Amino acid sequence: MSATLETVDTAPRYYQTFHPDTHAVRAELEQGLCAPNAWVPPKFLYDPLGSCLFGAITQLPEYYPTRTEQAIMARYADEIAQRVGGVGALIDLGAGDCVKAERLFGRLCPRQYVPVDISTEYLRGAVARLHAGYPGLDIVALGQDFSHTLSLPEDVLDDGRLFFYPGSSIGNWSPEQALGMLRQVREACGERGGSLLIGVDRVKDERTLVRAYDDALQVTAAFNRNLLLHLNRVLRADFALADWRHLACFDAARSRVEMHLQANAPVTVNWPGHSREFSAGETIHTECSYKYEPTDFAALLDAAGFNDIAHWTDAQGWFSVFHARA
Ligand code: AVJ
Numbered sequence: 001m002s003a004t005l006e007t008v009d010t011a012p013r014y015y016q017t018f019h020p021d022t023h024a025v026r027a028e029l030e031q032g033l034c035a036p037n038a039w040v041p042p043k044f045l046y047d048p049l050g051s052c053l054f055g056a057i058t059q060l061p062e063y064y065p066t067r068t069e070q071a072i073m074a075r076y077a078d079e080i081a082q083r084v085g086g087v088g089a090l091i092d093l094g095a096g097d098c099v100k101a102e103r104l105f106g107r108l109c110p111r112q113y114v115p116v117d118i119s120t121e122y123l124r125g126a127v128a129r130l131h132a133g134y135p136g137l138d139i140v141a142l143g144q145d146f147s148h149t150l151s152l153p154e155d156v157l158d159d160g161r162l163f164f165y166p167g168s169s170i171g172n173w174s175p176e177q178a179l180g181m182l183r184q185v186r187e188a189c190g191e192r193g194g195s196l197l198i199g200v201d202r203v204k205d206e207r208t209l210v211r212a213y214d215d216a217l218q219v220t221a222a223f224n225r226n227l228l229l230h231l232n233r234v235l236r237a238d239f240a241l242a243d244w245r246h247l248a249c250f251d252a253a254r255s256r257v258e259m260h261l262q263a264n265a266p267v268t269v270n271w272p273g274h275s276r277e278f279s280a281g282e283t284i285h286t287e288c289s290y291k292y293e294p295t296d297f298a299a300l301l302d303a304a305g306f307n308d309i310a311h312w313t314d315a316q317g318w319f320s321v322f323h324a325r326a
Pocket of ligand 1: 057065168169289
């Protein structure tokens with residue numbers, strides 16, 4: 001007698017609703033670049049190279065968030081798994097390389113994995129790798145800009161949804177925007193036991209915060225400046241890297257780290273139909289990274305309609321992980 005080992009190989013399904021090469025995307029960029037205080041939404045940091053550079057940032061000695069979050073998740077893995085219970089779809093917001101979610105597979109055993117990311121090419125590569133390692137896992141991949149709207153296709157299981165929003169990515173939004181985003185997630189949880197597992201960076205001393213965004217190896221500088229190469233491609237603009245330097249600072253009143261690109265000298269940037277002059281020292285604001293006190297973030301979850309909120313942190317009180325039920 002011999003046992004038969006059956007493996008059902010389910011090919012991943014892709015739904016791509018974000019297309020970078022569209023008029024709407026260029027219009028969004030133009031509006032920010034031509035504003036008196038120029039800015040670019042941080043999602044434009046994530047072209048294929050930008051996503052790789054972010055991966056490198058997570059390995060830097062100064063960049064504590066990723067490893068601190070990972071340590072919290074590992075230390076409280078049993079408690080977290082017990083609270084979360086049976087997972088239908090594990091919906092991974094800003095999945096990137098899918099590595100953080102993969103760490104949950106062992107304990108949470110999701111019946112379906114739904115990575116969502118705006119960096120669609122990068123996501124496809126990550127999903128192909130994941131599928132090779134977990135051929136039986138049902139994967140529904142969404143190339144989506146969920147900063148506009150989060151919309152899940154019908155084949156996403158609707159019972160026991162677990163939204164996973166790790167790494168303090170929620171910090172890219174102002175508290176008002178974050179509330180809107182959390183309300184959307186609350187809505188998408190449905191009424192069949194949905195919940196949210198989210199990582200949030202905490203307020204701490206300015207030096208630690210600024211170093212995390214201005215590392216000695218200058219990987220974060222490369223990550224920020226690579227945005228210009230991305231803009232050159234999307235807008236057919238003529239940004240020259242040599243004209244721009246990386247800047248990181250902490251605004252304590254707003255409880256946020258900011259990244260900017262600062263012009264070294266007066267410079268004119270051109271793209272079809274437009275040009276924008278920058279004076280020496282003028283900046284393009286490329287990212288906000290809000291930091292929260294745990295009580296403030298719990299209040300935000302509450303205001304978004306979540307309840308039964310659990311909180312875990314590390315010994316230094318540097319990072320928070322929350323689980324909240326819809
Ligand atoms: C991915 C948005 C959480 O804000 O810390 C890392 C991005 N920017 N270094 C963060 C980032 C500069 C990161 N998030």
